[in-house]
Amino acid sequence: MRVFESLNCIVCKQPYARVVNQPRSPRQLSCGLAMCNECFVEEEEMDEEERKHQCELGYCFDNRNFAYFLIDALSQEEALLFTPMGYLLMKPFKIPECPICHDEYFLNELPEMTQQMETIEAALMNAKDARSCNECHEKDTIDKMFYCSACSLEICAICAYKKHRSHEAIPLLEKQANQMLMELQEESRNVIKTYKDLVPELHKGLLEGIDIFETELLSEEDTLKDASTFADLREKNETFTKIKSNFESSAENYLPHLRRFDAEVKQLNQALKEIRIQAYMENFYNSLDLFCE
Incomplete structure (x- = not known):
């Protein structure tokens, strides 16, 4: 499984921290690249020819700023999952904008990481929908399986034909739909009933309060004639x-x-x-x- 290499330090290859002033916080180089704070300090103290980061500019370490655009990207904690190897894309990712020109920072890996995320989601969905046949124990999706009401078994199409042909077998999806429908409608009735009961009671109490307020206000206003x-x-x-x-x-x-x-x-x-x-x-x-x- 691939991680965002662009969110790892270019020297030590370790994932960046999400905040500043940490050993793994990203520091921006004048050439546009970034490395972690720890590697930045070490590389800066070396002679130019000894550095692992070699660049034609020669003044990459003159920039004293943290790479805030990377920190902004990493702050999307719901979208990026931290692992010791690097960050994995878990949800659609918002590319941060430059606060000055509002141009988007490009991440070359984003299309590939998005495709990987969608593949993982599809695999998880298929795994969630998969069931084992109670007869042959072969796995299949709910959409292709059957339920034998006579035996109370979830079975694959082959076993439904071979062993339960004389029984009343319905698509497993139909059974799941009926069960889900009962649970969903019971929950819906409870939710709606709560507010159908609550709203009139609140309005009843509110109207009673308004009636009392009207009586008291008019009574007190009547004291104007006693001024x-x-x-x-x-x-x-x-x-x-x-x-x-x-x-x-x-x-x-x-x-x-x-x-x-x-x-x-x-x-x-x-x-x-x-x-x-x-x-x-x-x-x-x-x-x-x-x-x-």
Whole structure:
């Protein structure tokens, strides 16, 4: 399995550290290449002809900066898996940009590493979908196997034909789909029920609170007629106006969340509708193909 050679030191071939000021932190050379901090210090103290890094420039070690573009790349920890041999690509990788000109740093190995990642993902997916026949123990994918309901066995196509021909055998994929459907719908019912029960209760409590607030506010505002002076009257009026404004502000802060929730539920309903339409059209075209044949 290949690792990113460009993310290893050009001298010691060890993978770079993800941070600065470490022995394996990448240091940038004036020629554009990089080496780890430890090798940089060692090479810098050597005579030019003794260095492992030979370059026509001759002033490669004049640059005192760490290779921050490499550190930015290595900071994508979910995409790059560290191993003692180097970094492996595990997820799609964002090539860092120069903060000045915004050009992308090229990594020549990225296409090959991306292909390797996709190959590994496909192999893992196939391994996940593979099952062993309960009769002959040969491995095959779920898509090609059967389930004998009479014997409660998962079997390959050959064993289904040879040993279970008289039994009711259904595609294993169908059994998995039925089982997954039951689990999925049970979970869906529980999730939706939680919020169907919660939202009315919250609204009930909210409406009760608003009713109490209305009664109390109107009752307190009624005390304006008992004001002893105009200054007292104005102070009470300002107090109740401020309380009412706070209520409006709280309501306006709450309503956008409620509207967004309503809009997002409608979007989800539309997405489900589009899935149904797509499935209908696929079935229609499949039927049309069979008719034309």
